[in-house]
Amino acid sequence: MLIGEVARRSGVSTRMLRHYDALGLVRPTGRTVGGYREYSAEDVRRIFHVESLRSLGLSLKQIARALEDPAFTPSDLVGDLIRWTEDRLERERELLRRLRAVDASEPTGWQDVLRIVELLQGLDSASAARRQQAVLAPPEDVPVPAEVLAGAVLSEADPNVAGALRWALARAGGDGVAALAAGLRSEDADIRRRAVRAIAGMPDAPGATAALADALGDPDPTVRDHAALAMGRRGAPAAVPALLAMVVTGSHDVDAAEVLAALAEDPGVAERLTAALVDELTAHPTDPAVRIRLTQALVELPGPAAEQALHRLARDGDPTVALVASALLGVLEERSPEAPEEGSPD
Structure with missing residues (x-):
């Protein structure tokens, strides 16, 4: 089977097939009289093996080792791939969070974008004092999106910073309750406690009472108590x-x-x-x-x-x-x- 036909059937471009050949990863078994690459059925199967391993995120070097080394065991490599993928997804989720925060601030120019990025960096600081300062004294003329504050509330363990965040969130307006309500569905009881305390401080926010009513059935007594007190006061x-x-x-x-x-x-x-x-x-x-x-x-x-x-x-x-x-x-x-x-x- 000539390279063009292999490319058509496998979905792998001729350029990539030539690259595999140059690396010694998939070399065609024969050549035609005219010198064209000719692939056997076994060569085509190897191409599909390569593409399957590529779909898992393996590099071509790792694929070559997996296919050529009889002693190679996949468990360690697959475990590494899982960890790398989890790290990459976490980085991409963080990037998506930042992009949404910038979009929610409705920037009118790049200076506005830089200000909101500065705020996000302050909220992500390892220093509790800097995080609190970012909440109480944000960059000039930067409206802090409620969704950003809600996300920070759910992850904040320092009680002073958490109090400042709840104070800012209660005054920010916006749709912070939706983000906090998502926190009420977390498997982590600490996150649910932070969420219910923040919602309790937003008496006039749409959806707050409904979210608190759902929290009355929470398995954690602290969450239930905060929800009950807040609802009763309403x-x-x-x-x-x-x-x-x-x-x-x-x-x-x-x-x-x-x-x-x-x-x-x-x-x-x-x-x-x-x-x-x-x-x-x-x-x-x-x-x-x-x-x-x-x-x-x-x-x-x-x-x-x-x-x-x-x-x-x-x-x-x-x-x-x-x-x-x-x-x-x-x-x-x-x-x-x-x-x-x-x-x-x-």
């Missing part, structure tokens, strides 16, 4: 079960009780909350720590049902629970507008 009743669980477990229970109290300003919600707290008391008859936390949450709720529950708790079989409930009832009486003033007759 007035979302959907956060109530998670907030009640926080009171029961003692995880940020004071914050959770305060948010429940705020939600209870709605009379309908207050009634359901009181019933839920009473149910939890029934479910934990012998755990004084849980019962005390639930008692403390009850005192913040308006309405006669909550007060009646406190009166029952003042007679609780556990003296510590009874003492706490009695003390809280005294606080309620002092708050009551109908309570007699000191020194006045009953």
Whole structure:
């Protein structure tokens, strides 16, 4: 088979076939009377072997060794190729991130491009102080895209820099929530925690409440707690079960009780909350720590049902629970507008 026919059938150009011949990688078995290269069926099979190995990223030198050395084992080389490919993909993802950041800044000239690149280099610095400076004092006239800040939030481990990034992100506008919501789907719990804290600081951002609602089902308790507190502060009743669980477990229970109290300003919600707290008391008859936390949450709720529950708790079989409930009832009486003033007759 002549070189032109081989090229047509294999998809390898005649120029590349001549290059393979010069390297000794695929030499045609024969020549015609006129001196043209003539390839056998075995030569064509070798060409396909070469092309298959090239598709894995092997160099021609590596391919020659693989085909000629009987002792050659592919496992180490394939492992190296995997690592090289992963490194290359990471570099390309980083390049794509930078290009998107430049595009999102809507540069009007190359000076704008250079400024946003300077900002990105600052955010990628190994120095926490420089990263914080890049956030708080970006290059002059450089609008920091929300997507860039969101990506930096998800990867930032330093608490001071992370706080600065969340502050800047909350003021940047844009579609930062979408990038943060992607972080909520990460397998890394630390990334999900960073994402939910940042979303919690963006109360007016479109999509924030929906992202927080999804986070209520997160397997990590820290993510769930931040999502529940943020949703409750937005007035979302959907956060109530998670907030009640926080009171029961003692995880940020004071914050959770305060948010429940705020939600209870709605009379309908207050009634359901009181019933839920009473149910939890029934479910934990012998755990004084849980019962005390639930008692403390009850005192913040308006309405006669909550007060009646406190009166029952003042007679609780556990003296510590009874003492706490009695003390809280005294606080309620002092708050009551109908309570007699000191020194006045009953």
